[in-house]
Amino acid sequence: MTQITQAFACADDLFGFPRFPDNVREASRFPMKNGPSLFVPDRDDAYVFRKDHVRIIQFWAVGAEKNILLQGETGTGKTSLIEQVAARLQWPTFTVGCHGGLEFQELIGRVTLQPDGSTGWADGPLIAAMRNGGIFLLDEMNFLKPEVAGGLNTVLQATSYTVPETGETVWAHPDFRIAATGNAVDGVGKGAYRGTQTPNIALLSRFSLGIRVSYMSIQDEQKMIEAKAGGIAPSVSAYLCELADMVRKSHAEGALKAPMSPRETISCARRLTAYSGNLTGDDAVQAQCNSMANALEMTFLFRWAPEERQEFLRAATSVAKRLALPIVLE
Known part of the structure; x- marks a missing residue:
């Protein structure tokens, strides 16, 4: 199969960084597909890339390494990082949400009934990515059963795969890549992720x-929140970020039951802008501060036991006082 990568683009243009010096730009090139493809993830222009991540991703994108593993807490953006790189490189992505009931055969494919009544082979996500030159993304890999994970051992270093049902040997396209994400892959904090292996x-x-x-x-x-929740007051978005940072640190120390993810800070900000409506300036700030308790409750705190909720609110009130915002939560 002929490789379809047609062009290269520099990391500063692709990922929103300030322009690199000319002597650096040439070394920051990424391969671009000539897409479009139905399987390319949607682009999120509010996504904020980190240079240290991009430097590592480059080894994977150019093929110096075919497999990459991302580990970290829930909500840190592991899956989004792969998807947003793929969106900018026009790279087809075949994602599998891993779970304890997943069977290896589902990754490979199956014999199915065709429209004319005959039977034929349908590629699973792994074979589709291998055949067409895309990313096979295993989301939360450590939920896989040991026997499924064992079946992947060979595939992760293979250049071909023979489909038992058809006898066809599928050769890996030069652009075939594998990415996996996982929580507590190193075993730290595993107790917070029930069902992980x-x-x-x-x-x-x-x-x-x-x-x-x-x-x-x-x-x-804060930059991401303000891009995704138009109308949020900068002082209020700063409060949400300071609050989330406090919650994450307290969770790591065992003082609070769960971290506050970027997904939740964004959702909370959007609810606050709904409360403030078309107000601007100080009026918008006041309306959003007045609505903070309700927004946090419906976004995040409704899952917490009463005593844990009160502990969170006391800490959140201290952040508001430190930032001199008229937020009353207790």
């Missing part, structure tokens, strides 16, 4: 490239 050494050794994804900085998260 500890991947065996044989499987992990197939991933010789990886990223430990942490939560984004307060500044980057």
Whole structure:
């Protein structure tokens, strides 16, 4: 099969960084597909890339390494990182949400009934990515049963796969890539992710490239919130980011039951803008501050037990006082 990568683009143009010096730009090139494809993820222009992530992703994108593993807490953006890189490179992505009931055969494909009444083979996501030159994305890999993970050991280093049902040998396209994400892959904090399996050494050794994804900085998260929740007051978005940072640190120390993910800060900001409507300036700030308790409750706190909820609200009130915002939560 002929490789269809046609062009290259520099990382600063692709990922929204300030222009690199000319002597650096040439070394920051990424291969572009000549798409479009139905399987390319939607582009999110509010997504904020981190240079340290992009440097590692480049080894994977150019094919220096075929497999990459991203691990980190829930909500840190592991899956989004792969999807948003793929969106900018026009790279087809075949995603599998891993779970305890997933069978290896579902990744390969199956014999199905055709429109004319005959039977024929339908590629699963792994074979589709291998055949067409796309990304096979295993989301939350450590939910896989050991026997399914064991079946992947060979595929992760293979250049071909023979389909038992048809006898066809599918040769891996030069642009075939594998990405996997997981929570507590290193075993730290595993108790917070019920149902996860500890991947065996044989499987992990197939991933010789990886990223430990942490939560984004307060500044980057604020930039993303303001891009996704138009109308949020900057002082209020700053409060949400400071609050989320406090919650994550308290969770890591065992003081609070769960972290506050970027998904939840964005949802909360959108609800606040709904409360403030068309107000602007100080009126918008006041309306959003007045609505904070309701927005947090319907977005995040409704899942918490009363005593844990009160502990969160006391800490959140202290953040509001530190930032001199008229937010009353207790």
